Amino acid sequence: MKKGLKIASVLLVCAVAFSFAFAGCSKGSNTIKVGVILPISGQVSTYGIQCRDAIKLAFDEINAAGGVNGKKLEAIVEDDQASPDVTTNAFKKLTSSDKVVAIIGALTSKCSLAIADLAQAKKVVMISPTSTNEKVTLAGDYIFRVCYIDSFQGQVVAKFASETLKGKKAAVLYDVSNDYSVGLTTNFSDKFTSLGGTVVAKESYNTGDKDFNAQLTKIKAAKPDVLFIPDYYSTVSLIMKQVRGQGIKIPLLGADGWDEITNNAGEEALNSFYSNHYSPDANDPDVQKFVTSYKAAFNGTVPNALAALGYDDAYVLAAAIKAAGKTDSAAIRDALVKTNIKLVTGQITFDANRNPVKSAVILEVVKGADGKLTTKYNSTVNP
Amino acid sequence: MSFFGQLAQQTINGLALGSIYALIALGYTMVYGIVKLINFAHGDILMIGAFVGYFVLMSMGMSWYALLIAFAVSMVVCAIMGIVIERFAYRPLRDAPRINALITAIAVSLILENGARVIPFMGPNPREYPVLKNATFSLGSIEISNIQIIVIVVSVALMIVLNYIVNSTKIGKAMRAVSFDMKASALMGINVNFVISFTFALGSVLAASAGILFSSAYPQVEPYMGIMPGLKAFIAAVFGGIGSIPGAMFGGVILGIAETLTKGFISSQLSDAVVFGILIIVLSVKPTGLMGKNVREKV
Numbered sequence: 001m002k003k004g005l006k007i008a009s010v011l012l013v014c015a016v017a018f019s020f021a022f023a024g025c026s027k028g029s030n031t032i033k034v035g036v037i038l039p040i041s042g043q044v045s046t047y048g049i050q051c052r053d054a055i056k057l058a059f060d061e062i063n064a065a066g067g068v069n070g071k072k073l074e075a076i077v078e079d080d081q082a083s084p085d086v087t088t089n090a091f092k093k094l095t096s097s098d099k100v101v102a103i104i105g106a107l108t109s110k111c112s113l114a115i116a117d118l119a120q121a122k123k124v125v126m127i128s129p130t131s132t133n134e135k136v137t138l139a140g141d142y143i144f145r146v147c148y149i150d151s152f153q154g155q156v157v158a159k160f161a162s163e164t165l166k167g168k169k170a171a172v173l174y175d176v177s178n179d180y181s182v183g184l185t186t187n188f189s190d191k192f193t194s195l196g197g198t199v200v201a202k203e204s205y206n207t208g209d210k211d212f213n214a215q216l217t218k219i220k221a222a223k224p225d226v227l228f229i230p231d232y233y234s235t236v237s238l239i240m241k242q243v244r245g246q247g248i249k250i251p252l253l254g255a256d257g258w259d260e261i262t263n264n265a266g267e268e269a270l271n272s273f274y275s276n277h278y279s280p281d282a283n284d285p286d287v288q289k290f291v292t293s294y295k296a297a298f299n300g301t302v303p304n305a306l307a308a309l310g311y312d313d314a315y316v317l318a319a320a321i322k323a324a325g326k327t328d329s330a331a332i333r334d335a336l337v338k339t340n341i342k343l344v345t346g347q348i349t350f351d352a353n354r355n356p357v358k359s360a361v362i363l364e365v366v367k368g369a370d371g372k373l374t375t376k377y378n379s380t381v382n383p
Numbered sequence: 384m385s386f387f388g389q390l391a392q393q394t395i396n397g398l399a400l401g402s403i404y405a406l407i408a409l410g411y412t413m414v415y416g417i418v419k420l421i422n423f424a425h426g427d428i429l430m431i432g433a434f435v436g437y438f439v440l441m442s443m444g445m446s447w448y449a450l451l452i453a454f455a456v457s458m459v460v461c462a463i464m465g466i467v468i469e470r471f472a473y474r475p476l477r478d479a480p481r482i483n484a485l486i487t488a489i490a491v492s493l494i495l496e497n498g499a500r501v502i503p504f505m506g507p508n509p510r511e512y513p514v515l516k517n518a519t520f521s522l523g524s525i526e527i528s529n530i531q532i533i534v535i536v537v538s539v540a541l542m543i544v545l546n547y548i549v550n551s552t553k554i555g556k557a558m559r560a561v562s563f564d565m566k567a568s569a570l571m572g573i574n575v576n577f578v579i580s581f582t583f584a585l586g587s588v589l590a591a592s593a594g595i596l597f598s599s600a601y602p603q604v605e606p607y608m609g610i611m612p613g614l615k616a617f618i619a620a621v622f623g624g625i626g627s628i629p630g631a632m633f634g635g636v637i638l639g640i641a642e643t644l645t646k647g648f649i650s651s652q653l654s655d656a657v658v659f660g661i662l663i664i665v666l667s668v669k670p671t672g673l674m675g676k677n678v679r680e681k682v
Contacts, residue, residue, distance in 0.1 A: 041500070041506075041507035041508060042507060042508070043509060043605075045507070045508045046508075081507075176651075176652060203651060204651050204652065205651055206651075206652075208611060210597075210601035210603075210611075211396075211400050211600075211601065211643075213396035213399075213400075213643065214393055214396055214397075214642075214643040214644075214646035214647040214651070214654075215646060215647075215651055217389060217392045217393055217396060217647055218389070218647055221389055234509050234603065237511060237602075237603070238601055238602065238603055241514070241517065241602055244517055245517050245519060245528040245530065245531075246519070246526055246528070247519045247521070247526045264511050265511070266511075266514075268517065
């Protein structure tokens with residue numbers, strides 16, 4: 001019996017090894033492999049899943065139109081669980097075992113920061129769809145992104161708080177162990193102060209904390225006009241419940257990490273605003289074409305901003321490979337620098353630090369006609 | 384808000400957090416008191432309890448009646464789980480060195496967490512937990528939310544029931560006897576296996592209710608949600624004197640209040656450092672914890 005098991009397991013291992021070997025052979029030279037590193041599970045999984053779906057949608061469209069330089073694009077997706085360690089492992093696997101020509105990812109800033117230096121050292125082109133922290137692309141000339149950066153985003157929110165909401169006193173509650181949250185806090189505070197307001201309370205917590213009552217009691221005592229919570233939707237929805245539970249009724253502000261908040265929070269999310277990369281109800285032909293084809297492909301789901309950025313990321317990369325005419329890293333990078341195309345989230349050109357220059361929109365959380373939460377386009381802020 | 388107003392508000396925040404810690408700590412301390420095992424899977428039983436509550440509330444819709452059913456179903460499921468885990472993971476190791484049982488407990492904890500991640504209907508993604516409509520009550524400048532009141536009231540009620548079971552019933556007497564000397568109580572005709580199973584069931588029932596209370600207060604369920612509260616409650620149990628039931632209650636409440644007051648008046652970054660600092664001071668002055676008994680080794 002035991003011997004039988006042993007033989008069976010050896011056979012199984014052989015079968016798996018062979019199937020890998022054949023998989024390697026059969027695809028071979030007719031495809032261009034692109035590594036995709038996204039959080040498919042964990043705290044921000046909705047982002048990762050939608051972003052992945054949008055990238056695959058873009059690749060399918062490109063392949064259906066004849067591919068790039070006669071070859072098909074193939075996405076090899078790795079789950080980073082929104083954890084820097086897992087991201088590093090995924091990067092090593094994709095670059096050494098799958099030999100991908102470029103990386104799309106990672107999604108969160110802390111994960112992108114974990115692999116940016118590695119990508120630069122290995123001279124692998126990396127385009128993050130959504131990491132807004134400034135430091136990501138400073139790792140070197142092989143690192144790009146297709147979203148705007150936190151210094152811009154923090155200023156947009158501060159400007160909105162001060163000019164549209166007429167706030168004089170602001171409070172901030174942020175995650176001290178998250179680069180994204182810390183970066184936004186600094187930029188928001190600087191801009192808000194320079195516009196004549198004061199930041200009356202700046203409280204922090206650690207990733208994974210669930211109880212914010214102590215910080216919120218302090219914030220409440222400072223009597224702010226607005227409260228800025230720069231974090232991702234799952235934590236924000238926890239914080240919001242406690243904010244309203246303490247009887248704090250002021251407007252809440254957030255950034256692009258709030259995307260999807262409407263599916264993860266209840267009534268307490270009303271009277272809040274956040275900055276985002278695009279609005280699905282915008283009257284732009286590229287936006288409408290993308291929203292229609294995404295909805296058709298994925299059961300009528302309205303794509304979030306992360307999906308739009310993933311889609312744009314795939315098109316930017318495909319255009320660069322086409323312009324380069326080959327899959328050599330240095331050639332792709334040189335082509336990327338010259339990018340100038342109009343896509344879903346706006347006109348994309350890169351500045352000296354390989355950051356795109358584009359506008360942001362402010363969305364308001366409102367109650368829709370069906371009683372469910374939804375977002376309403378409020379205004380556009382240009383750089 | 385005046386300084387005293389803030390102090391009172393923070394104390395209430397801390398009391399709500401501390402009563403959940405206390406409920407979880409009770410499970411640790413009871414199991415330790417009887418089989419001298421730190422049951423590291425205890426925090427994950429809390430997670431299972433929260434998930435069961437989540438499924439009940441999702442299928443019935445949120446109401447007071449549904450909440451009661453959720454408590455009942457989740458307590459039963461977790462009690463059975465506690466018994467099964469004890470029967471298959473810990474009982475075979477009862478006479479093995481204690482380190483083996485400890486490692487098994489860590490393994491059970493990992494199996495529960497990662498099992499929950501791969502089971503399709505649970506999955507790795509955090510879900511929003513259904514909660515009662517938020518209502519706040521004001522007492523002067525102090526605000527108490529209905530959830531904080533429920534947490535405190537239910538915890539206190541469960542602790543009173545537990546106290547009654549342990550001190551005034553036959554099975555409670557048997558538990559105390561087994562905890563005092565397992566071999567002697569077996570000789571006196573106590574069914575030790577049954578008493579141990581009962582203890583695990585009781586501990587898991589407390590973890591289940593703590594799970595529902597925890598996720599009502601912090602409405603999100605995910606497979607790793609039990610780790611941090613489990614760890615904090617373990618510290619509370621050690622702080623109060625592991626093996627001592629009043630010690631666990633007291634330790635949990637003190638820990639919750641200390642954590643909240645540090646966040647409120649010193650710095651949120653230092654809260655864990657201060658809490659652990661208190662633990663170190665207490666243990667260096669009184670190594671058995673605040674209410675732990677000093678058992679003399681007989682030669």
